[in-house]
Amino acid sequence: MQLADAIVVGGGPAGSTCAWKLRDAGLDVVVLDRMRFPRTKLCAGWVTPEALDDLELDPEDYPLSFMTFDELHLHWKALSVKLKSKQHSIRRFEFDNFLLCRAGATVLQHKVREIRRDGADFVIDGQFRCKYLVGAGGTACPVYRTLFHDSNPRSGALQTATYEHEFAFDWQCGECHLWFFDDGLPGYAWYVPKANGFINVGLGGMAEQLKRQGGHVREYWRKFVDRLESRGLVRYGHYQPAGYSYYLRGNVDVVSDHNAYIVGDSVGLATRDMCEGIGPAVKSGLLAAQAIITGCDYSLAAINKFSGSGFASKLLEHKFAGSQ
Ligand SMILES: Cc1cc2nc3c(=O)[nH]c(=O)nc-3n(C[C@H](O)[C@H](O)[C@H](O)COP(=O)(O)OP(=O)(O)OC[C@H]3O[C@@H](n4cnc5c(N)ncnc54)[C@H](O)[C@@H]3O)c2cc1C
Numbered sequence: 001m002q003l004a005d006a007i008v009v010g011g012g013p014a015g016s017t018c019a020w021k022l023r024d025a026g027l028d029v030v031v032l033d034r035m036r037f038p039r040t041k042l043c044a045g046w047v048t049p050e051a052l053d054d055l056e057l058d059p060e061d062y063p064l065s066f067m068t069f070d071e072l073h074l075h076w077k078a079l080s081v082k083l084k085s086k087q088h089s090i091r092r093f094e095f096d097n098f099l100l101c102r103a104g105a106t107v108l109q110h111k112v113r114e115i116r117r118d119g120a121d122f123v124i125d126g127q128f129r130c131k132y133l134v135g136a137g138g139t140a141c142p143v144y145r146t147l148f149h150d151s152n153p154r155s156g157a158l159q160t161a162t163y164e165h166e167f168a169f170d171w172q173c174g175e176c177h178l179w180f181f182d183d184g185l186p187g188y189a190w191y192v193p194k195a196n197g198f199i200n201v202g203l204g205g206m207a208e209q210l211k212r213q214g215g216h217v218r219e220y221w222r223k224f225v226d227r228l229e230s231r232g233l234v235r236y237g238h239y240q241p242a243g244y245s246y247y248l249r250g251n252v253d254v255v256s257d258h259n260a261y262i263v264g265d266s267v268g269l270a271t272r273d274m275c276e277g278i279g280p281a282v283k284s285g286l287l288a289a290q291a292i293i294t295g296c297d298y299s300l301a302a303i304n305k306f307s308g309s310g311f312a313s314k315l316l317e318h319k320f321a322g323s324q
Contacts, residue, residue, distance in 0.1 A: 004030040006132035006292065007124060009112050009143050011037060011100045013278050014264025015136030017055065017285030020103035022132075025293045030128065031100065034111035038097035042164055042244040043278070044192045044200050045095070046176065047088045048307070051279035054286060055099070064094040065195040073177040087176065089192050089200075091166070112137070115146045122260065132292050133260045136285065139246050141266030151254055154268045157208055158250040160187070160275055163217040164202025165241045171199050173233055182224065185217075186210060187275070189224050191233055201225070201234060204275060207245060217243060248272050249280070249305045256298045261288040269300070274307035 006022050008015045011033040022029045033039075052059065059066055067089045071082045100107060114125050115133070122133040135143025177191040187205030194200065203217060203224055210216060221241055228234040247268025255262050264281030271280065283303045291298035 007130040008134040010136035014281035014285045016099040019105040021289035023104045029105040032110040041092040075179045135262040138265040144266040155250045158248040159207040161207040162204035166200040169199040271307040
């Protein structure tokens with residue numbers, strides 16, 4: 001049986017951030033992830049300056065693919081606006097591995113299946129024992145499923161469905177574009193160039209609304225990539241898109257229970273307007289670590305529900321998750 005003060009299930013941004021702070025405080029931390037890192041994580045890889053601040057990461061010190069955009073190009077039907085807003089792009093394949101290595105925890109490839117309490121401890125798959133357990137396993141997190149789901153189910157109305165592909169591409173337009181509600185998609189499509197000759201293109205929408213419309217993100221994909229070509233942005237013959245689902249910030253508010261904590265996508269923390277999940281994942285990882293280290297309460301109150309503010313944000317929230 002392997003012993004640790006804390007076990008973090010999942011090595012994405014939520015888990016690695018929590019592990020990093022726990023290690024800093026001197027705890028013995030094991031991160032269990034079902035994948036071997038570096039691993040592919042479906043994600044456009046848009047990251048905010050606030051998330052980098054929370055990670056105490058100066059772009060100058062980040063040695064991997066990194067780009068900065070001074071504005072976002074937003075498109076809705078025939079309307080196009082340039083929104084002044086400093087944002088960044090990274091490649092999750094690199095970024096998550098960088099953060100996990102930096103955390104300094106013991107990282108083991110292990111798919112967690114069974115979690116049980118044993119006195120004040122947790123026992124995982126009969127192989128690992130710890131006092132503190134952090135669920136950072138994303139949408140399918142076994143800690144959420146075992147200890148939090150029944151009392152605190154995530155809302156189906158806030159579930160997203162996405163479809164995307166990241167690939168090596170000699171892009172010519174180094175700007176970030178977002179197209180809202182094309183062809184009735186209850187969400188948006190993106191074009192996010194990456195440094196070192198990569199690009200991520202994809203789309204996402206609210207799963208229940210898609211179902212009500214009798215559609216699937218796959219059906220929007222063909223039209224989207226045809227448009228990328230007609231707009232002169234991407235011409236590519238080898239798309240291999242894949243899908244993933246995650247939850248926007250909703251009604252899950254029980255996030256700790258007798259030394260068990262859930263963070264990031266396992267809670268469902270992505271913003272209600274832009275579906276941004278990296279920043280909230282990082283922030284929740286920091287807050288859970290602080291609660292473990294100091295004994296203070298772990299609450300989501302300090303985590304923003306929106307990426308933007310004002311009217312446009314409210315409009316997007318209404319369009320994405322209006323039924324909630
Ligand atoms: C297509 C798409 C595009 C997106 N674009 C953006 C974007 O541009 N910007 C943004 O901010 N957010 C974006 N998001 C959301 C963002 O990717 C997530 O919110 C973020 O990754 C959440 O981080 P996390 O650490 O909670 O979970 P994850 O990054 O999903 O990490 C969870 C980890 O847990 C591991 N795991 C799962 N089950 C187990 C198990 N049983 N045992 C052990 N390990 C397990 C997984 O292997 C994984 O490594 C996007 C999401 C998608 C799907």
